[in-house]
Amino acid sequence: MLSARNLEVVYDDVVLALRGVSLEVPDGRIVALLGANGAGKTSLLRALTGLLDVHEGEITKGSVSLDGEDLRRTPPEAVVRKGVRQVLEGRRVFVELSIEENLKVGAHTARASMAENLERVYSLFPVLSDRRSLTAGYLSGGEQQMLAMGRAMMSNPRYLLLDEPSLGLAPLMVEAIRDVIVEINSTGTGVLLVEQNASMALSIAHHGYVMETGRVVLDKPAAELLADDDVREFYLGLHPGEDGSGRKSFRDAKHYRRKKRWSA
């Protein structure tokens, strides 16, 4: 189990990004992490994979652990070798390398099983298989996202941490990405899915967390989150009345107060 306990993260010694965040990713499950911009989702991922250092951030309190083993001082490349892989927000493919070279870099820590992993990734993403020698920078956004995910699968990780895989993609592409996440998960890889697209994330997740200004404010099974009135309103854009019984009146919706109650 990959877990964070009472995590506090500070950037540049002054900016407090996470305040007492706890989160668990059990093996073989999909965990969704929702939250608005600046809530601290990416900081949490960085804390898990050792990338805080690059951004002048550090863990000031709490712990990050994999099966009870402390990961706080583990450098990013060692975290990868332990089977935890992050797909960065915004795809970040190596634009000047070919698709196949991108995937081979992904296999940096697992060269011995590269051939079979390559076949597996190509069968997972047939789009990539058709143009192995094409320069990655020429792929469309959705294809680059697939390449970024395929690259991470090249070491057959135990946990895959996806940072906003649906960012900037067309709805059809988002569905394709969702199906792939389910498929990856079905082979036993645990997934931590950071998303703004709450309906997509909650439709496949087993468990969900909602973050707001550096804290976890909700921590429930995904089904309960989907039914939660606040989540429905703030993240799914559905109002209590909208499924039939009259529209919501803004006169008696003191929703700023409800938000406040959350983060208290």
Next chain:
Amino acid sequence: MSTFLEAVVRGLGTGSVYALLALGFVIIYKATSVISFAQPALMLSGAVVTSYLVPAMGVLLFTGFSFFFSVAIAAIITAALALLIERLAIRPMVGKAVFVVAIITLGIDIAVRVVVNGFIGLGARPIGFPWGLDRVTVLGLDVQIRHLVMMGTVALVITALYFFFQRSKYGLAMRAAALDQEAAMTMGVSVGGVFALSWAIAGGLAAIAGSLLATGAGVDRQLWIVALVALPAIILGGLDSLEGAVIGGLLIGVAEALVGTYQRQYAPWLGDNVALVAPYALMLAVLLVRPYGIFGTAEVRRV
């Protein structure tokens, strides 16, 4: 006509050595975005190590082979020296402004050169190149053997480098890290390792270049100045392009040789030694037309 072609061969010979030096600069620049001014010192140390190894090897191996074997070992020793420098002086500076690191490399250059000078002595040390300044006739052209050896050796080294960057795990990792360091980290690539490797490769290349350059007049204290010619070569080719470094190096070499051959005849009023200035004049001309070099990315960065 044959004068012209002989000058071109001479230029390609020295040019290929410039190309090796330029490759070292570009490899370090791509990995760490710092221009390392320690290359001249590494080149000088490589040449000096070779000059000590050849006589020692000569007892064991037949002439000719002992030179190449010594160059290979000198390359490894210099690569180790470069690794040490990177670990002690450069790695602690990761994340600092690039010009700070560039100035540190200048200091390292001077420090290493002072130490190496002690091993050279006042005059020139013979490098033990078996053919000296002997000439040979190839296709009707009268050329020095050493220029052919330079071209051959450099072609071999560049082919090896090509396969390293195209096929090997670490070559691929270095290319990836040059494009996006954070993404490379999430692939399990140790970026510190990439820095170290880039210095080691540049050190090895500089050592080979230095040994080849010294085949003519031996190793003396002024040899390091030649490494600075790699600067016009990389600026000509584009700071971030490996192909550019090779082509820039060759162009500079040929330009230098041609000016050296014809200047006295056609522009005697320019005086002596204009050939030494030719690389910089060519660089200036190219910079006026393409400020980012022939193959460089248009994005201009200050170093």
